[in-house]
Amino acid sequence: xxxxxxxxxxxxxxxxxxxxxxxxxxxxxxxxxxxxxxxxxxxxxxxxxxxxxxxxxxxxxxxxxxxxxxxxxxxxxxxxxxxxxxxxxxxxxxxxxxxxxxxxxxxxxxxxxxxxxxxxxxxxxxxxxxxxxxxxxxxxxxxxxxxxxxxxxxxxxxxxxxxxxxxxxxxxxxxxxxxxxxxxxxxxxxxxxxxxxxxxxxxxxxxxxxxxxxxxxx
Amino acid sequence: xxxxxxxxxxxxxxxxxxxxxxxxxxxxxxxxxxxxxxxxxxxxxxxxxxxxxxxxxxxxxxxxxxxxxxxxxxxxxxxxxxxxxxxxxxxxxxxxxxxxxxxxxxxxxxxxxxxxxxxxxxxxxxxxxxxxxxxxxxxxxxxxxxxxxxxxxxxxxxxxxxxxxxxxxxxxxxxxxxxx
Numbered sequence: 001x002x003x004x005x006x007x008x009x010x011x012x013x014x015x016x017x018x019x020x021x022x023x024x025x026x027x028x029x030x031x032x033x034x035x036x037x038x039x040x041x042x043x044x045x046x047x048x049x050x051x052x053x054x055x056x057x058x059x060x061x062x063x064x065x066x067x068x069x070x071x072x073x074x075x076x077x078x079x080x081x082x083x084x085x086x087x088x089x090x091x092x093x094x095x096x097x098x099x100x101x102x103x104x105x106x107x108x109x110x111x112x113x114x115x116x117x118x119x120x121x122x123x124x125x126x127x128x129x130x131x132x133x134x135x136x137x138x139x140x141x142x143x144x145x146x147x148x149x150x151x152x153x154x155x156x157x158x159x160x161x162x163x164x165x166x167x168x169x170x171x172x173x174x175x176x177x178x179x180x181x182x183x184x185x186x187x188x189x190x191x192x193x194x195x196x197x198x199x200x201x202x203x204x205x206x207x208x209x210x211x212x213x214x215x216x217x218x
Numbered sequence: 219x220x221x222x223x224x225x226x227x228x229x230x231x232x233x234x235x236x237x238x239x240x241x242x243x244x245x246x247x248x249x250x251x252x253x254x255x256x257x258x259x260x261x262x263x264x265x266x267x268x269x270x271x272x273x274x275x276x277x278x279x280x281x282x283x284x285x286x287x288x289x290x291x292x293x294x295x296x297x298x299x300x301x302x303x304x305x306x307x308x309x310x311x312x313x314x315x316x317x318x319x320x321x322x323x324x325x326x327x328x329x330x331x332x333x334x335x336x337x338x339x340x341x342x343x344x345x346x347x348x349x350x351x352x353x354x355x356x357x358x359x360x361x362x363x364x365x366x367x368x369x370x371x372x373x374x375x376x377x378x379x380x381x382x383x384x385x386x387x388x389x390x391x392x393x394x395x396x397x398x
Contacts, residue, residue: 073314
């Protein structure tokens with residue numbers, strides 16, 4: 001069964017989507033060499049190649065970051081192209097990752113993906129949602145390791161069963177929304193400045209701190 | 219009312235007169251209207267570099283036609299997007315414009331209705347409207363598009379105030395838009 005992976009991150013190889021899909025593929029292939037094609041949808045000059053790769057694959061995984069509450073423009077273009085070809089029964093699954101901590105932000109695009117699969121008569125394998133991914137490379141190692149392990153297991157189970165494991169999907173989609181405790185914890189993080197620590201650090205690193213509240217088009 | 223119309227048609231807009239007619243009709247009603255036909259503009263894809271958040275706050279690093287749209291957008295009372303439904307959602311042309319709206323908000327996070335959202339960069343943001351070309355009659359696609367746009371508006375510190383299809387006669391569309 002030929003697996004094709006489409007990475008829709010505009011940051012291509014230097015992206016959080018790449019980090020997560022790498023873990024998925026490590027689980028899928030074990031210690032063996034990858035023989036899946038990984039296609040970077042931000043390379044829009046290769047649109048025809050991407051469509052062809054979709055056409056000949058048996059299993060397809062599309063991973064992308066949530067951009068303005070949906071898919072990035074490059075991914076939308078890919079969907080427009082593959083929706084035009086006949087691929088009845090094609091096994092297609094999706095992974096949506098976002099910087100927002102709650103999975104809820106991605107639920108709307110999940111509904112879209114399910115509907116797209118239905119319209120195109122693909123065999124919809126499900127959508128994995130993971131929030132809180134921005135700044136993943138700065139996460140404490142144990143948290144990063146646990147997250148990567150989930151994606152590793154997701155790939156492993158997918159290789160063995162051809163399914164995106166529902167239990168892992170549920171785990172990854174936590175927190176779905178903030179409950180009382182998390183909401184108050186987050187309020188405290190905002191008050192102490194910790195919630196925006198990453199952005200503040202980056203602004204300072206780039207000597208842009210003084211311009212952080214700039215409104216150039218006002 | 220100051221209105222910006224963003225035409226997300228996937229074709230060079232010599233083929234499509236809807237937004238031109240809408241702009242004219244709204245001007246006749248006394249509105250100040252700016253029309254941007256995205257396919258006729260140079261608009262690059264967002265590369266996710268976050269320069270607009272942490273290197274040159276509020277300014278995208280791309281050199282293309284977006285700055286004129288940013289200026290019009292932020293000074294408008296209402297922004298109307300127009301697109302056909304393609305593969306179940308607005309065109310990739312319009313989605314690319316939406317992706318490029320990131321410099322208009324601030325990277326800092328805040329709680330809005332118990333959810334995490336970005337903070338405002340500007341004091342005032344326009345209301346948002348979406349008009350869908352009526353060729354696609356799939357009610358599920360329309361509902362999904364409306365929901366996705368309502369979320370987009372929320373994150374852009376706005377509100378999806380108007381959602382219609384081109385099935386509605388132009389006069390009625392204009393009257394409804396004027397009453398917002």
